[in-house]
Amino acid sequence: MSVDPGPAAGLDEIVGSIGPKVRELRAQRNLSLQQLAVRADVSAAAIHKVERGDMVPTITTLLKLASALGRPVGHFIDDAGPRYPVAVHTRARDVRSGAPFTGPANQFVLDGTVTVTEPGAGGSAEPSRAGAGEELVYVLDGTLEFEVAGEPYRLARHESLHYRTEHPRRWTNPGAKPARAIWVSTGS
Amino acid sequence: MSVDPGPAAGLDEIVGSIGPKVRELRAQRNLSLQQLAVRADVSAAAIHKVERGDMVPTITTLLKLASALGRPVGHFIDDAGPRYPVAVHTRARDVRSGAPFTGPANQFVLDGTVTVTEPGAGGSAEPSRAGAGEELVYVLDGTLEFEVAGEPYRLARHESLHYRTEHPRRWTNPGAKPARAIWVSTGS
DNA sequence: ACAGATCCTTTACTATACTAAATACGCCTG
């Protein structure tokens, strides 16, 4: 029943890894401590201590640094939830419409499904509250019509649409034959 | 030249949103403050203040809480890099081998490409240092052979493979005709 | 060799995250 809830063990490694990452990115951009300090609105001394591992930043300061370095905070934290093995292989006979062909949701962020939408059929989705996800649709066969945040899109065979799930969206199959598409999404 | 480097504006909203999320998850699990306190090794008072927004936690304490609640820290931060508009539509004529059909990398986390691998050809990739990414391969036509972290996989038409990019990997097309596949990956 | 930059580091101080303990608010049960 109880799956290992997450890191907790490798906490020190995670925290210890963030300093070097900051330093590396700063070097990559040829920024001095003070330059980064003004960009991030964090004192140079604080950045220095974080880089050296002498200090553990608060969320706000890490957000400031991540923003100034053009990276999401996830890049520094490497939480990634539980650690799991290797790869998940889904065989052709297991690729059914509506069933994901990706690994378990708690092991992976990506979720992929091949879906067949019958002529005239469709669906809709509200904005996800978490607000963090994306969706990527690739049409294998047929046609799909989308409306994302009010804007219409018409996808023919071998076309794709990519959007963030914070927008409301609807889709239908306007054609005369079933539409097959790959749906890949991120987020919980 | 200078694209808005990231959040920095919505900083308050981001930090302000983490308290409610903690409270919601705690309620969802029917945990009292003190129960969560012992599980996370954080004082109940601290959790309370974080939930109320009276305090901004450090990375370590957020990691502890996230772990105890069984979520990656990303769930609480919703960084997701810069915020951008709407959806990206890639038309059939623009879907070329090797060219991504997803939105710009700084706007989206997902990166998708249709790749044609000639017979006998292939490639390899080292473990990504960041360690945060995933890759998802879906074979449209032909056959691809993979080796991920030493383990072999053979993908036929309409089969997929899903793995984390922290593992080294190699792939080849063992067949006599070109193999077409969709590659979707996360991370920078 | 001496200014004058520019960078990293250190120091002394302030702000605040965090802890432990006390207080206060239900909600039972007798």
Place this chain on the structure above:
DNA sequence: CAGGCGTATTTAGTATAGTAAAGGATCTGT
């Protein structure tokens, strides 16, 4: 209405994250 029990909140104190300013190293150019 007591008296407990579990809960959320508050309070006082300590640890540490954060700032501002000084120090010291290294490389310019004149």
